[in-house]
Amino acid sequence: xxxxxxxxxxxxxxxxxxxxxxxxxxxxxxxxxxxxxxxxxxxxxxxxxxxxxxxxxxxxxxxxxxxxxxxxxxxxxxxxxxxxxxxxxxxxxxxxxxxxxxxxxxxxxxxxxxxxxxxxxxxxxxxxxxxxxxxxxxxxxxxxxxxxxxxxxxxxxxxxxxxxxxxxxxxxxxxxxxxxxxxxxxxxxxxxxxxxxxxxxxxxxxxxxxxxxxxxxxxxxxxxxxxxxxxxx
Amino acid sequence: xxxxxxxxxxxxxxxxxxxxxxxxxxxxxxxxxxxxxxxxxxxxxxxxxxxxxxxxxxxxxxxxxxxxxxxxxxxxxxxxxxxxxxxxxxxxxxxxxxxxxxxxxxxxxxxxxxxxxxxxxxxxxxxxxxxxxxxxxxxxxxxxxxxxxxxxxxxxxxxxxxxxxxxxxxxxxxxxxxxxxxxxxxxxxxxxx
Numbered sequence: 001x002x003x004x005x006x007x008x009x010x011x012x013x014x015x016x017x018x019x020x021x022x023x024x025x026x027x028x029x030x031x032x033x034x035x036x037x038x039x040x041x042x043x044x045x046x047x048x049x050x051x052x053x054x055x056x057x058x059x060x061x062x063x064x065x066x067x068x069x070x071x072x073x074x075x076x077x078x079x080x081x082x083x084x085x086x087x088x089x090x091x092x093x094x095x096x097x098x099x100x101x102x103x104x105x106x107x108x109x110x111x112x113x114x115x116x117x118x119x120x121x122x123x124x125x126x127x128x129x130x131x132x133x134x135x136x137x138x139x140x141x142x143x144x145x146x147x148x149x150x151x152x153x154x155x156x157x158x159x160x161x162x163x164x165x166x167x168x169x170x171x172x173x174x175x176x177x178x179x180x181x182x183x184x185x186x187x188x189x190x191x192x193x194x195x196x197x198x199x200x201x202x203x204x205x206x207x208x209x210x211x212x213x214x215x216x217x218x219x220x221x222x223x224x225x226x227x228x229x230x231x232x233x
Numbered sequence: 234x235x236x237x238x239x240x241x242x243x244x245x246x247x248x249x250x251x252x253x254x255x256x257x258x259x260x261x262x263x264x265x266x267x268x269x270x271x272x273x274x275x276x277x278x279x280x281x282x283x284x285x286x287x288x289x290x291x292x293x294x295x296x297x298x299x300x301x302x303x304x305x306x307x308x309x310x311x312x313x314x315x316x317x318x319x320x321x322x323x324x325x326x327x328x329x330x331x332x333x334x335x336x337x338x339x340x341x342x343x344x345x346x347x348x349x350x351x352x353x354x355x356x357x358x359x360x361x362x363x364x365x366x367x368x369x370x371x372x373x374x375x376x377x378x379x380x381x382x383x384x385x386x387x388x389x390x391x392x393x394x395x396x397x398x399x400x401x402x403x404x405x406x407x408x409x410x411x412x413x414x415x416x417x418x419x420x421x422x423x424x425x426x
Contacts, residue, residue, distance in 0.1 A: 010403045013410040018319045019381040019388045047303055048414050054308025055417060056382055057315050058360040059367055060273040062265035062352045069268075069282055070260055073289055077253060128320070133312045134291060134298035149295030150287060201294065 008035065009045055016049040018131065029127055050133060123194065126155045140209050141227030143193055147201075154207065156195040161188040164211045172197060173221060175206040175228075182218040237262075237355030241306035249296035256293055263307070264289075265352045266360075267314045274318035274385050280325065284318045307356070315382070322385035366416040374409035377402055 008031055014020040015028040036042045126146060129135055135148045143158035156172065164170055169187060172195065173180035183197055199207065210226040241262075247255035267288060271281035291298070291313065299309045367375060376395065380386045388406070392399040 006407075009411075010407045013407045014381075014388055014403065016410075017378075017381040017406065018316060019386065019391070019406070021387045021389055024388070048418065049410055050312055051304040051308040052410060052413055052417060053315060053382070054304070054310070054312035055359065055363050056367075056413075057270040057311030058266055058307075058356060059363045060266075060270040060383065061360070062356075063269035063272050063281075065264050065268035065285055066278070066282055069264070069286060070257070073260065073286060073293075074253070074257075076290060077256065077293055132316050133309060134295070136298065148291075149298050150291040 005041060008042055012042065012046050012049055016053045138229050140207065140229050143209060145207055145229045152198060152200045154197055154199045156193060156197065158193040160191045161193050163188060167214055168211050169214045171210050171212045171221065173208040173210065174199060174204050175208060176204050180208055180220060235355050237353060238305045238307065242301055245296060245299060245306055260289060262353055263310055266311060266356060270311060270314050271318045273383050275321055280321050284314060284321055288314045288317055319385040362417065366413050369416060370409050370412060374405045377405040378409040381406060
């Protein structure tokens with residue numbers, strides 16, 4: 001485990017360049033979750049490296065793109081604007097390392113998982129998404145939602161998530177024009193949660209997580225204990 | 234803050250409000266730099282075009298992803314292009330590796346470099362500064378940095394490719410980043426800093 005700032009800086013440099021793999025990439029994710037958010041020095045270094053990474057792009061030199069590209073983009077603008085409320089920016093990769101090692105997950109319907117191989121693939125995809133500069137993480141109750149522009153999938157993850165009261169479960173809902181649709185229910189495994197949920201931001205407005213009686217109908221949430229991904233500043 | 238950065242902030246605000254004219258203006262301002270970067274990393278026009286397309290669509294779909302407090306729009310957007318280009322290269326490598334194993338195909342050759350173009354004066358000025366900063370790096374540091382950034386290589390691949398220990402790759406990378414940071418920080422500061 002890395003704990004000196006020289007080594008951390010080395011990993012942050014590799015992380016920004018997207019050149020880390022294996023144990024180094026995992027350690028960088030851990031640092032981005034556990035250390036960097038609370039360390040001014042490392043946050044400053046990370047932001048400086050990110051700006052540097054952007055500026056290095058200029059050195060490649062300009063090349064005129066094909067003339068067809070702008071018309072193609074213009075034609076897609078109408079369908080492309082998300083209706084979702086803006087989400088608050090937080091440190092990328094936060095939370096990803098916290099769920100590594102999770103072996104099983106309790107889900108149903110179209111939340112993907114339960115299979116260890118699928119789960120490992122899904123976590124790798126989440127880690128890749130989290131490393132994008134435009135990735136966003138927002139709190140949804142005791143969990144966090146990870147998403148990125150242009151992606152029709154989001155992740156819900158958490159560590160230290162409390163068990164709901166006996167006889168209750170967590171349920172996930174996707175909201176379209178104010179109407180929630182049941183996606184699935186789950187319980188934390190040793191406090192850990194990792195879910196991958198299809199989500200089209202051009203159609204769907206929000207994600208809710210609620211605590212519901214296990215025998216409650218799934219046509220709509222019946223509990224007032226409910227969190228929204230839009231409940232952020 | 235540079236004049237171009239202020240203009241970008243205004244354009245970004247307008248784009249966030251759904252202004253297509255602002256989208257066009259940002260496209261005209263950054264498409265050549267973005268395409269040049271994507272082209273250098275992917276080495277193929279089709280892939281570079283897809284990278285730039287996806288980056289601009291991501292900007293349009295979720296403009297709030299850019300936070301002015303974290304720096305200039307320029308660095309955010311080109312960093313986004315870089316990430317997508319590197320991801321594209323890695324995906325193509327995996328596909329090609331599978332195809333090569335299946336049919337012993339020759340590696341895909343990189344297309345000829347395209348002709349450079351002139352872009353906005355402030356971007357050209359910053360480009361000169363970045364290139365000058367890169368020129369200050371010792372050759373062994375610059376080699377490692379460019380293989381990672383423009384070549385999309387992992388540190389493990391770089392170590393194998395130039396036959397040095399991975400620890401040396403890490404050391405040289407950090408030394409290069411530190412030096413560039415020092416040199417370029419003088420003319421770049423985040424909004425509100």
